Each structure stands twice: as structure tokens, then as C-alpha cells.
Amino acid sequence: MGAYTSQKDQAISNLIFILGDQLSLDIAALKKGNEDEDIVLMVEVVDEASYVPHHKKKIAFLFSAMRHFAEELRREGWTVDYVSLSDKNNSGSFEGELKRAVERHIPLQIFVTEPGEWRVLESLKNFQTENDIPLAILTDDRFIATHQEFREWAEGRKQLRMEYFYREMRRKTGLLMNGDQPEGGKWNYDAENRKPAKAYLFMPQPHQVKPDAITQEVLDLVGDKFSDNFGDLTPFWFAVTRNEAEKALDVFIRDALPKFGDYQDAMLKDEKFLYHSILSLYINCGLLDPLSVCHRVAQSYHDGYAPLNAAEGFIRQIIGWREYVRGIYWLKMPDYVSENYLGAKRKLPSFYWSGETDMACLKAAISQTKEEAYAHHIQRLMVTGNFALLAGVDPHEVHEWYLAVYADAYEWVELPNTLGMSQFGDGGVLGSKPYISSGNYINKMSDYCKGCKFDVKKKYGEGACPFNSLYWDFLARHADKFRGNPRMGQMYRLWDKMHPEKQQAYRDSAAVFLASLD
Ligand code: FAD
Ligand code: DLZ
Ligand code: SF4
Numbered sequence: 001m002g003a004y005t006s007q008k009d010q011a012i013s014n015l016i017f018i019l020g021d022q023l024s025l026d027i028a029a030l031k032k033g034n035e036d037e038d039i040v041l042m043v044e045v046v047d048e049a050s051y052v053p054h055h056k057k058k059i060a061f062l063f064s065a066m067r068h069f070a071e072e073l074r075r076e077g078w079t080v081d082y083v084s085l086s087d088k089n090n091s092g093s094f095e096g097e098l099k100r101a102v103e104r105h106i107p108l109q110i111f112v113t114e115p116g117e118w119r120v121l122e123s124l125k126n127f128q129t130e131n132d133i134p135l136a137i138l139t140d141d142r143f144i145a146t147h148q149e150f151r152e153w154a155e156g157r158k159q160l161r162m163e164y165f166y167r168e169m170r171r172k173t174g175l176l177m178n179g180d181q182p183e184g185g186k187w188n189y190d191a192e193n194r195k196p197a198k199a200y201l202f203m204p205q206p207h208q209v210k211p212d213a214i215t216q217e218v219l220d221l222v223g224d225k226f227s228d229n230f231g232d233l234t235p236f237w238f239a240v241t242r243n244e245a246e247k248a249l250d251v252f253i254r255d256a257l258p259k260f261g262d263y264q265d266a267m268l269k270d271e272k273f274l275y276h277s278i279l280s281l282y283i284n285c286g287l288l289d290p291l292s293v294c295h296r297v298a299q300s301y302h303d304g305y306a307p308l309n310a311a312e313g314f315i316r317q318i319i320g321w322r323e324y325v326r327g328i329y330w331l332k333m334p335d336y337v338s339e340n341y342l343g344a345k346r347k348l349p350s351f352y353w354s355g356e357t358d359m360a361c362l363k364a365a366i367s368q369t370k371e372e373a374y375a376h377h378i379q380r381l382m383v384t385g386n387f388a389l390l391a392g393v394d395p396h397e398v399h400e401w402y403l404a405v406y407a408d409a410y411e412w413v414e415l416p417n418t419l420g421m422s423q424f425g426d427g428g429v430l431g432s433k434p435y436i437s438s439g440n441y442i443n444k445m446s447d448y449c450k451g452c453k454f455d456v457k458k459k460y461g462e463g464a465c466p467f468n469s470l471y472w473d474f475l476a477r478h479a480d481k482f483r484g485n486p487r488m489g490q491m492y493r494l495w496d497k498m499h500p501e502k503q504q505a506y507r508d509s510a511a512v513f514l515a516s517l518d
Helices: 002-010 046-050 056-075 094-105 118-130 147-154 162-173 213-225 242-260 280-285 290-302 308-332 360-372 377-391 395-405 411-422 439-445 466-477 486-497 500-517
Strands: 015-017 039-043 079-083 110-113 135-138
Touching: 015 094, 039 056, 039 094, 056 079, 056 213, 056 280, 079 094, 094 118, 118 135, 147 162, 147 308, 162 308, 242 280, 242 290, 242 308, 290 308, 308 411, 360 377, 377 395, 377 411, 377 439, 377 466, 395 411, 439 466, 466 486, 466 500
Parallel strands: 015 039, 015 110, 039 079, 110 135
Antiparallel strands: none
């Protein structure tokens, strides 16, 4: 620090530190700066690339998007100090790179937009206390609700429920509102969004981009340094610039949005994307602005192109769920990450990494995750998530898997979705009941069961779909926790009416299957 203290009288510029998921020209820290004087710092560091074993495509996507963003900033007139992973002096951490940058530039102060993850916020606070250069952490105004607003909304409520928070966000943004009334008279059209898909429907494809020289260089780097990580590196087709991400939004609105609502819960073996947007990776890293995306979707409805159930369903995912899970994350961290309400202890089965299982639904969801670093919501929730919950897998292991394997995964959004929504590890803070199902639901919403070694109609015993026995075994195992839940009463009434021999057959079948996992 001596060097800094002795030279700071001469300093004229500020350092603007931009993290890998803050790739927006409107990011708060940039708005504090001035391109004629200030210096933007961006760093590729091994700490971020390895705090979980990220999918190769996720690392390549982020590094390439960061490098393209640095170019965009330079074109806008900014001076960018970009430290690449292969820089021989790279310290490997945000704190280390901040210190080195301070020595290089002797700035007056540092501006950074608040990070999305608790872990990174702690390290920035640590930097603040250990260094005498001022570091200002600014509110991330890409989100609609501030932490304070969410806290005030949550305070004093016995139960937090997304639906009520979502209505506040509709009022705040004015999206799909007629004065203070929701467009069409209803807030939520979810009941119309549960059609199973048919393979002969016209299937839109997401916008795909050919890797340019920058992306190719990153692909070589990732192929070299992260060759043992999970997932296929190529073919790589993600957009890595704002322009291309905007094109991906255009293509979604044109081809998929009109049916987004109808087929939101559907799954097909040979269709990885269906009518989903594949925009979460762009929104989460800053290439697309969430509110602008919602305005585009609302406009498509107002133009008479997309039906209301599609536009409302999509907007609810972003200003409802996305904002709500972020609110829960910052309300409940740091303890949230270690919650385990159901005391689940099983290790994550190794097929989550290999895809090698006879269960066709899991094989499909995991194989496409390996190929694309993407699976849609119902695959995450009702296939891989449902299985892990029913099988009693440690929610922390499940959390680390989801954080690693999806290109859109950052802890603030992934953890509440996994630990809260999917694994009920928070005991019902995020949702009122666990998302569990037997094979019947998967069979209704997908074509997976047709090609499966297991028989979805068979309830227990050899060759029966494992979801069937695991489902009843889960309910029986956790009766003390769920019997009194009004939304689960019907299932317990069915269980109670079941002949004890049948109950035992379910439980034996589940035990045999679970032992085979070990
Ligand atoms: P679409 O189906 O097209 O939805 C539109 C947009 O809505 C998405 O792009 C996304 O921005 C937003 N959205 C939808 N559902 C959610 C949700 N539940 N929470 C937050 N935003 C939502 N989403 C992530 O962005 N990152 C994650 O790490 C992540 N982990 C998840 C883990 C589990 C266990 C589950 C059940 C869900 C997770 N989700 C996560 C939410 C959701 O599955 C993804 O946002 C969605 O599948 C992304 O694909 P898409 O862009 O095609 O979404
Ligand atoms: C996910 C990720 C990866 C793989 N690498 C980097 C990196 O090298 N540099 C960087 O600034 N950000 C990276 N990120 C995203 C960060 O992990 C993310 O900004 C923090 O988790 C805060 O949300
Ligand atoms: Fe999955 Fe069971 Fe259907 Fe096989 S039969 S695909 S395991 S739900």
C-alpha cells in the first residue's frame, strides 16, 4: 500500500471494475465513470472459473462475452485493462487482481456494481477493509426490486409467495396493466400453460451464431485448461455480443413466443428447446436487459401477435420468479446455502455427470445438459430435481451440480431455485409444497416413457418406473413434515387408504432401487 499512498496525490482517474455477469453499457459502475479519464478493469480469474467445476461451454461463453464486451467498450471510447486467464502475472482472484490494478493505475477510487453472489460481495468487503483505497459498491439497477423493497415486502408476512410479489412488480412496471387492473382481468394464466407437446408441431430453433476469431481463441483456451470439466465444448453456437443476443430475442419473439404459454411444461426427447426462449444466459450476464425484454414481449401482445397467456407467462418468469428468487437469496444468505430441512444425505448419483442411466427421462435431460449447458425449467424441476428430491440426495450436492452445469447459473438465481423450489431444503420459504411427482406426470408431459427400459404403468417390483415407488416412499418417509400440509392432504388420504401390503411393496421397491444407486 505504500506505493499507493505516496503516489495518490497524482492520481486523476477512477478504476471501474466490471464482473463477468455485468456486461452492460448501462451497468451502474460505468455510469459513475467518464471514458476520457477512467479505466475499466475486467479480469479472467481461475477462482471464478473453478469455484464449482463449470461446464466447458459456460466458461467459454462467459470469457468470450467478456472479451467482446471489452472490445465494445473500447469502441465506445473507454480504456480497458483486460487481464486474461493466461496472463503470466494473473493472481487468480478478484482481490489479487484489484490490488495489482491499483498498483498499475494508482486510481483515486474504485467503483464496482454489487456482485450477484454473497461469496464475491464478502471478498469485495474484505478488500475494502484491508486496503486504504475507497471502493464504492453500487446498487445493481438492472433488477426491478431493490433489496430494501423486497425486505419491506417480506417483513411481517407469515408466508412469502411469488404470486403476491409478482403483482407488486406488475404494478411497479405497468407491464400488462390497465390502470390498476391486470390485462384481461386475471393476473396469472398458468392454468392455460400445461399442454403436453406433440412431436409433429413446428419446432422453432434458437438463434445460433458461428464462432468468430475471439470465440475460437477462447474455445482453444478452455479446451486446453478445462479439458476435464463436464460437458461438450463444441458445437458452440451461443451469442456472445449484445447485437447477436438481441437477434436471439427477435427470433424467440417471432418463432416461439406465441406458443410459449401453451407448451411451457412440455418435454420431448428429440426437442431440446421447444418454445422456450434460451435467453436466461444472455439476461443473467448483462447482454440483454430483463425489463426491456419484457417490454418487447408485452408489445408483441399489444400488436396482436402473441396471445395473452404467452406474454403474461413469460413476463411472470422474469419480473415474478426471477426477481422473487433474488429477493429470497439476499434475504436469507449466508445461512440459506447450508439449509437441509429434510436431512437428505445421499451422494449425488454419478450418472448426473455421465448421463449413463436406464431412466430415459434422466438420460435425456442430462445428455442435453452435457451437450448444451441448457435444460428447460420442467426438465430441471420435474426430472433431475424431482429425482434428487425423491431419492433423498443432499441438497448441497444438488445445488453444486446445478451451479456448475448450466450456462445461466449464478448462485443468486440457482440456489433458491434448487435448494428452495426444487429440493424443499428451506422447509417452504420459497414455495408452499415440494415439487414431486410419480412417473405419471412425466409420462403425461413428455414422450420419454415410450423409449424407456422401465414401465411407467407398473407401480412397483422389477421393471417398474422408479419414480412410482420413490414417490410414495418419499411421502411415507416425510409424513411427519407434510401430512398437515393442506396442499398434500389428498395424497396422504390415498396413502392411508392403501392396503398395508401395497404400501410395503412400494417401500420395498424403493429400498431396492435406492440400494442400487449406492
Ligand atoms: P424460459 O422458459 O424461456 O423463461 C423465460 C425467462 O424467465 C428465462 O430466460 C429466465 O430469465 C426467467 N425465468 C424463468 N423461470 C425462472 C426461475 N424459476 N427463476 C429465475 N428466472 C426464471 N435460472 C437461471 O437463470 N439460472 C439458474 O442457475 C437456474 N437454476 C435453476 C435450477 C433449478 C433446479 C430450477 C428448477 C430452475 C432453475 N432456473 C435457473 C430457472 C429456469 O429453469 C431457467 O431460468 C430457464 O430454464 C432458462 O431457460 P430459458 O431462458 O429458455 O427460459
Ligand atoms: C462464472 C464466471 C467465470 C467462469 N469466470 C469469471 C471470470 O473469470 N471473471 C469474472 O469477472 N467473472 C467470472 N464469472 C462470473 C462471476 O463468477 C460472477 O460475476 C460472480 O459470481 C458474481 O455474480
Ligand atoms: Fe422416466 Fe419412469 Fe418414464 Fe422411464 S418410465 S422415462 S424412468 S418416468
